[in-house]
Amino acid sequence: MARRSQSSSQGDNPLDPNYLPPHYKEYYRLALDVLTEEGKESYQRFLADEAAPDFLCNSEVDHIIQNLQKPQYANQEGSTDTAGDNDMDGSSGTYWPMNSDLAVPELDLGWPMVFGFRGTEVTTLVQPPPPDNPSIKEEARRMIRAAQQVVAIVMDIFTDVDLLFEVLDAAARRVPVYILLDEMNSQLFLDTAAKCRVNLNYVEFLRVRTVSGPTYYCRTGMSFKGHVKEKFLLVDCMVVLSGNYSFMWSFEKIHRSIAHIFQGELVASFDEEFRILFAQSEPLVPPANVLAKAENAFAMTPFGSNMPFFPKKAPLMFQRDDNLFPSFMDRIDPDRYFLSNFRRDDMLRHTVEGSAMRMYKKVEMENAQMDPVRGFLRSKQLELDAF
Template identity: 35%
Template sequence: MAESQLRCIDDQHVNEKIPESRPEFYYSEEQRAALEQLLRNGDGAFKMRLKDFLSAREVKLIRKTFHEYSTESDPEDGERDASKGPSSADSGVHSTYWPQMSDTEVPSLDIGWPGSSGVYKGVTRVSVYSHPPKESGPHIKEVVRRLIQEAQKVVAIVMDLLTDLQIIQDLLDSSSRRGVAVYAVLEAGGVAHFLDMCSRLQVNAMHLRKLRVRTVRGTGLALSFGKLPGSLSSKYMLVDGDKVVFGTYFTWSCSRMDRNTITVMSGQIVDSFDTDFRELYAVSEQVDLYREFNITKPPVPAPVAKPQVEPTQPLPVSASRFQVSVNDSRQIDLKVPAHKYHNPKYSLVFGNSRGLTGSLQDLSTTTDSLGWGQNERDGHHHLKVDQASPPAAEEKDEDGKGSL
């Protein structure tokens, strides 16, 4: 819904009328009411309601594409053609609010996306090509095909009509032979023509593995008894998330008969097209290519089962901070890491036989084996002396002098 319509709903807003002469002019309630008269009562009532602001081509297109809301219970029969006439239960002109939000799941870009949105891509660079070529420049079709053939990650297309046979072949080759993800969001009226050209190329299951096609219409205009769908008029192609080319070039006539201009850009500006494509993809509807071409859809591979890891027996809560052995039901000797509370000087006494990495419990066992007493463990650091063995007496020579 237009922003001006949303502002009208706000109770605090004073709806200032914007005249047609101002650039801000967009939504007109008089024009909406005149459209209802056109669809209900024909050209005469339309011109009497308001001065004619539509071209003859637009009048014809509006009357052709208008869909009246269904009053039947079956949603499959949803939209009736305007030729069946207006509903007898309602013949007035109304102003109605139509919400635009949907509770359906947003489709995912399941075959890959560069995911570089928000990352600085450098200075924006622009190149313009035209048909017929100028200054010995390349043909616009050559530029487009080269970009597709050199793509490494993804090609994303937004187009109203995609029917050039050679470009479609390049897209199919990129998806099937090089594994490039190819997304196409097409205008609803152009899908049938795209499918017809694909059938001529004998599309198979390998081509569809990395190809996704969806359809979308314009924003449309909601009336009290039906809706004008509008159409998709954007024309651009994203390549690998860092290049974009926009213009009309995906039909044979555009590159051979028409006067045309395309623009190729790279750099930070690509982020705007990246965001726009993902928004269009989110509101689009799926085109089931397997059903359209009568191809059996390959089965979805079953998820790989993760190996079950037996949980480790937790250590007892009462375990000491010193090193102890814990025997559980699986007869696994678990040890609680001990803190190293020994003094490094003890290694001088023991000759560093156990190193400095032993636990306090191991150190205690070693001291007991070397004859350390309880006092030594209490902090009195002297060795035990065997009281049964008196100290060796000094030997005296014949002169009575002691010697060692």
Template identity: 30%
Template sequence: MSNSQEQSLDENAVFLPTSESSPGFLYSETERLALERLLNAGPEGFYSTAGSQLSSSFLSPEEVTNITNWAQDYQLSPKPELWENVLELEDYCSTYYPGHSDTPPPGLCLGWPESSTWRERENSVKVYSSPPVEDEPPVRELIRQHLQKATQVIAIVTDRLTDCSVIGDLHNAASRGVPVYIILNQRSTHEGTVQRLWHPNMQVRVLGGKSFCSRAGRMVVGEMKDKFVLVDLQTVIHGSYSLTWSDAHLHRQLVTVLTGSVVDSFDREFRILFAGSSPVPEPRRTYWNQIPNHINNFSEIMFPKHLPYLGAEVTNPPSPPSDALLDWEAMGVMSGGCSVPNSPLEQHQDVFLKDKPVLNNAATTTDKNTTFADHFFSTKHLPLDKKR
């Protein structure tokens, strides 16, 4: 609870008037009433009653759209809608801490090293940009170097984590005994992300922003926009960079690498965020859980070599009829083993490359099948990459 909230509970507290031009100006009753109308009546009610006092200037159209989409009925213990059969989350209220004061905060159960004194660490500040300046590494390379050198702990706070190379580095670090803690923005976290981050030595939690509740029982929760990587309690990489492919290759970013006594502030901040975060359920057992510790090829994710079967596996199929015109051995039915194509593209090519010579051997259907094959291999039916 902030100092202003504590003081508001004191009947004898005196608040000095603050003008809008003052840096300390934060709370506006007019803005609060307008936001309540937005939550209760939507954009129409907000714009129709905002009046000339505000002219709707304190919220941009994008903010109005986001708040409208995020608005929900007030609930004491919100449960995420992204997963099915989830574990019950801990009660959490960002504005009234006594609501869960009897519940101990989550512990760093994977281990947390003791912080060394600031005298043992050299204070330094370095700024890196993306795209990088001359003779400086890209931000992605810089982060991966620190992750691969970690020996004690890795603590990450970010809104998104989908970069395959970074996920591979985290799995490698966890496999060599380095505890990995990750806090993600609750709204932008999907089940696939959680499954790809599953590891016995990796703990993933989610956290939202601050909440605003209206008197009519409507509420809105903001976003968690903190972004920093804490490595071995020695180095902090802090900035606007998200751990995604797009940030590595498309967007402009700026990060600061900090060492020394300032790391203690990020250590404390991570503990605060971790205590306020909520757990995510253990991912369902799908082929995502079989991702290797180090992802060397993106195709291993998009086109797994062993696809999951929806039905029961046929272990002893019946023998093909002996009088069939088709060459079953050439089609792979009579071969010793059955291999699944590496990708849908290879499967598409293999089927017709195998069938085409066999169909030509059938004398009664030679002309018809040849016409069909030529028509099928026209540009209309070619794979997308070949059409391009």
């Protein structure tokens, strides 16, 4: 007997114009049981005997066989009672997989609450982008850089090192980052972090967990899981980037894809979906041999500060000499030492490029009018500080 979730009927009245006949077919279930118990040849023989079409493609058959799991009671030595201690109502603590005594994981880094959405704004992006239009990856990087409260990512495969850098930079700015990966492809993310020498255990404002697709149970107790094909980026619970774009180098260069940017009321549905997936997730624990190797001079280093992800090249110009004007050091504003630490290539330069720098330049112009010689020397110093 098919469950309502396995049927496509939109109503119980066959005379209803919106009624759809159920798409459940019994031979689907029987064929899958034969495939999981006896293999491909018996599966093809069963379909031929039933004169039924093959409803699985080769990749689906391979996925089922490769990810098939035996029932848990079969792995327990000396277990003779497979049904367990059943109550009078037929329920069992080991039979019903949806009932769990484990606590739901918490969003311990914080989660913003947003109210008052009005309308929905949708922007469509395609890859490769048309001329003079941003790419999907550029929009994803821009959204992560603009995050102030939270960054939430649900992705099937995450191997793009550039987007990994943006995520780690957001965590270094103390912005909570939550990443949910497909359970079967999570090792690819660990491999990418290992290649970049990033120790995920040292990133304070980053949480990486795994989610699997629904589980299909056969009559013998064997089961197999599916993949997580959801792909979206949620920033500050205000804007969402969703589509068929995976965080991989190939999706930027050789694959065609489409994505949409949602703003407004529709963002609330992605907010709810992420929290549901997070409640169903499992922690991603890197293996011990991936964290660090003492004998390797290039062992992975923690990424918990504002240091650049990739080492910068040596500067082409001469280093600035702070003692260039030693006779005027006593006449220079002490704030100079704070502002001179930020260069054009510094990651935090944008934080002082706004009102602080404008106010600083305004004071310099006023001082230049009062003391031309001092103003000329200070303007030369500012030119040197710009490099």
